[in-house]
Amino acid sequence: MSGVSEGPAMSIQTEVERLRRVPLFAAIDTSRLKLLAFTSERLAFEKGAVLFRQGDRGDSAYLILDGSVDVVVDSDKGPVTVAHLGQNAFVGEISLLCDTPRTAAVVATAPLDTLKIKKELFFQLLRDMPQMTLEIMRELAERLNNTNKELSVAHAKLRSAGLE
Template sequence: MSLNEEVELLRNIPLFAKLEPSKLKLLAFTSERITYETDQVLFRQGDVGDAAYIIVDGSAKVLVETGEGEIEVATLGRNDFVGEIAILCDVPRTATVRASSQTVTLRITKDLFFRLVAEFPQMSVEIMRELASRLEQTTQQLREALAQNK
């Protein structure tokens, strides 16, 4: 896959959708493309987070460790962005992500991510928007859950 294709891919991710093509190219060029074989782990719950990942191809499972073993909480596929929480707010990884087939990712290091954010204010606005919408989503879910419990 060439740089231009990666740029197309990044454009499909909401967080980056509104960035200029040259910025996307910079992002693609400066991030590492890593291939994981089936069952290889992108990162583990509890580890220190140093990078976020964009799934370029393949799929991965998000697993949360509980007392009784791992529970699968989500499946990731092409264009999904994962691991951003740990690099945004310096908490340990909240889940383990494991490739469920051969998976190609773009690895954006924390350093790179923050530098981009600092360099391009546009991106921070996009991140705020994304986070706000996620917060809204979570609040909605909470409301629904409370309503069901009543």
Template sequence: MLLNDEVTLLRQVPYFSRIDPCKLKLLAFTSARVCYRPGEAIFQCGDASDSAYVIIDGTVELVVSGPSGENVVGSAARNSIIGEMCLWGDAPRRGHARAVTDVEVLRIGKDCFLKVMADNPRMGIEVSRALAETLRDRANGIGKRPVAVLEPAD
């Protein structure tokens, strides 16, 4: 896929919709396309929080393990981003993401993601809004944005 195609793809993700195309090119250039087969782990509980994943195609389930076994707490599909909330801390992941179908993702490294966010106040606002909604929903017991369940709670 061409760099411009990946920029177009990133623009479909709400966090990146208003980011300067040059910054999106940086994200696209420094990111890696990775494919997973059904049942494969994209990341696992205990893994380092070193990347966010933009889902290009396919469906991913988000899972946490508890005393009663695995619990699917949500899913994500095309134009979604997963694992991003964990990038602000150094804690390991608290859950895992597993491919339900054939999945293709764009893996964005932590350093690049945070650099682009620091250079783009609008992106910081979008991420802050998503985090606030997650915390509000968790406090209300709704779980609207279950990805946050996978992230460290402070």
């Protein structure tokens, strides 16, 4: 019998530190992140395993603790890899916030160790922790602001190129 792995060497403490590096959770205090980690499932995937497919109903997001993934989108010419993500990436986060189907598939390109955060649980936490909700809102607003800025820069570029 080949020895059973010692399993995730990292304990909940490490998971909390990793969560903190996710921009969405950056401003949330440690005990809340610890709760998020404790109530979430640690999940390992083999190389080549599919975390989720494009079009699936999204019910959770994954924090990559170790390993790497490809983000793959279906196109007319077959699947196209649009991104390559590694440690500390947070994939599938859109589904935590809204009810859209998965916009891309995520496939492990190396043995993968993740923390699986369920939408249900995430919502439960938001309901009970208004402070946390505010932090998340602030983060989202900032993102929106950034996106708007980028958009206006892009507009300006297009206009100066005389395309509009």
